[in-house]
Amino acid sequence: MSAKKHKTRGKFIVIEGIDGAGTTTQAKSLTDWLIWRGERALMTHEPTDGPIGNMLRQILRGRLVAIPSAGPGDAKPVPIDPSATALLFAADRLDHLHHQVIPHLEAGYHVICDRYIISSLAYQSLDVDLRFVRAINEKALRPDLTLFIRVPADVAMARIEASRTQRESFEQLPLQRRIATNYDKIVESYRDGDVVTIDGQEEVSAVTVKVRQAVEPFL
Numbered sequence: 001m002s003a004k005k006h007k008t009r010g011k012f013i014v015i016e017g018i019d020g021a022g023t024t025t026q027a028k029s030l031t032d033w034l035i036w037r038g039e040r041a042l043m044t045h046e047p048t049d050g051p052i053g054n055m056l057r058q059i060l061r062g063r064l065v066a067i068p069s070a071g072p073g074d075a076k077p078v079p080i081d082p083s084a085t086a087l088l089f090a091a092d093r094l095d096h097l098h099h100q101v102i103p104h105l106e107a108g109y110h111v112i113c114d115r116y117i118i119s120s121l122a123y124q125s126l127d128v129d130l131r132f133v134r135a136i137n138e139k140a141l142r143p144d145l146t147l148f149i150r151v152p153a154d155v156a157m158a159r160i161e162a163s164r165t166q167r168e169s170f171e172q173l174p175l176q177r178r179i180a181t182n183y184d185k186i187v188e189s190y191r192d193g194d195v196v197t198i199d200g201q202e203e204v205s206a207v208t209v210k211v212r213q214a215v216e217p218f219l
Contacts, residue, residue, distance in 0.1 A: 010109040011218050012141065014116040017149035018180050020156030021200045026149060027114040029208050030215060034110055042104045045114035052092040059085055082127035089120050090136040097141050116143060118190060122182040142192040145218050147211055151200035153177040
């Protein structure tokens with residue numbers, strides 16, 4: 001009998017939530033747990049560490065701006081157009097899928113992604129029409145499972161203030177409240193794969209247990 005290939009394609013699992021929800025902590029913990037179980041697993045994130053992702057990080061930190069055409073001495077830096085930023089997120093995602101996510105899934109790895117399409121829908125739709133954001137992400141691979149770590153904006157903001165010295169443009173309480181509302185609406189209507197909502201206000205260890213319980217049936 002010939003040697004068997006990997007028994008199945010890996011699962012694509014996304015962890016979502018507003019800034020301060022603990023998505024990175026839970027993505028790392030889940031990846032470590034899967035490896036401990038003897039599974040192949042890869043943790044990744046968006047924006048990525050690739051060329052487009054690095055550009056996005058500079059935009060979010062206000063370090064990359066546009067210089068409009070103007071007469072000598074009149075040109076002043078302005079923020080990058082929100083529609084252009086949304087397009088960059090979509091481009092970063094497709095590049096991420098092509099170079100990292102899909103090859104690992106096909107090799108039998110479970111891929112755990114910290115943020116994905118729902119983040120774009122929740123964040124970019126603050127300034128860009130939601131239908132446009134959906135349209136430019138139509139070609140992106142749908143996850144097998146999305147875990148939404150739900151945390152109130154006030155709680156998440158308190159965590160950010162206690163742990164971070166460098167802020168991104170979205171890490172302001174009024175914006176966090178709007179983003180949290182967007183997340184709730186989008187998660188409720190999301191139909192591209194299974195979504196499980198987890199209370200992120202509980203102790204980190206309790207959230208970790210619920211994440212594992214949600215993932216186990218998919219393995």
